[in-house]
Amino acid sequence: MKFEVVLPILGFENINEYELEKIDDIFFKLEGGEVSFTLINPFAVKPDYDVIISQNDKEKLEIKEDSNILILNNMIVATPLQNSTINFASPIIFNIDNNKMGQVILENAQNYSLTDPLANYIKGE
Numbered sequence: 001m002k003f004e005v006v007l008p009i010l011g012f013e014n015i016n017e018y019e020l021e022k023i024d025d026i027f028f029k030l031e032g033g034e035v036s037f038t039l040i041n042p043f044a045v046k047p048d049y050d051v052i053i054s055q056n057d058k059e060k061l062e063i064k065e066d067s068n069i070l071i072l073n074n075m076i077v078a079t080p081l082q083n084s085t086i087n088f089a090s091p092i093i094f095n096i097d098n099n100k101m102g103q104v105i106l107e108n109a110q111n112y113s114l115t116d117p118l119a120n121y122i123k124g125e
Contacts, residue, residue, distance in 0.1 A: 003094055006060045007102020009037075009074075010090070018101065020094065028072055030092070039072035040086060045121035051091060052107040061095045061102055070094040074103075075118070082119040088112035 005016045018032035020039075028039040042049045051071055053063070063069060072094070074087045089109040094101045106112065 001096075001099065003099050003101035005032075005102060006100045007057060007093075007104060009092065009103045020101075030072075038075045038077050039092060040075045042071060042073045042086070042088060042091065045086070045118070046088065049088065050108060050111070053093065053104055054107050057093070057102065057104045061093055061100050062098050063093070063095055068096040070096055076115070082117070082122055084118040085115040086118060087114045088116050089114050 002017055002019050005018060008015070012032070012035060015032040015035065018030050021029045021031070023029060026041050026044045028041075030037040030039055053061075061069075070093075071091050073091045076085045078084045089112040090103055090105045092101060092103045
């Protein structure tokens, strides 16, 4: 599914459209231009994840009370997998209803890390 970027991914401000591909219930791939990101469903590893989006960001994404949104987080994949890190402070929000997306900095970002180790949430082999 293709999405129009209304709040750019930090460092990739020149990309105005991405394609989101679901790999499984936990992992997604986001591609745009020459870049590709691995995204993770944060609730699969952190069920108590509290997403507080600013009113300004909601307006740019055109999020309403009944909007169908998808919240995913950028993940830096490492080997072994438990050495990977997740950016919980600034998720990527997808408004499924209007195909708009953007990376937001949570209003409660101080509660989260930009590089939270996956090992904190899964058991290693």
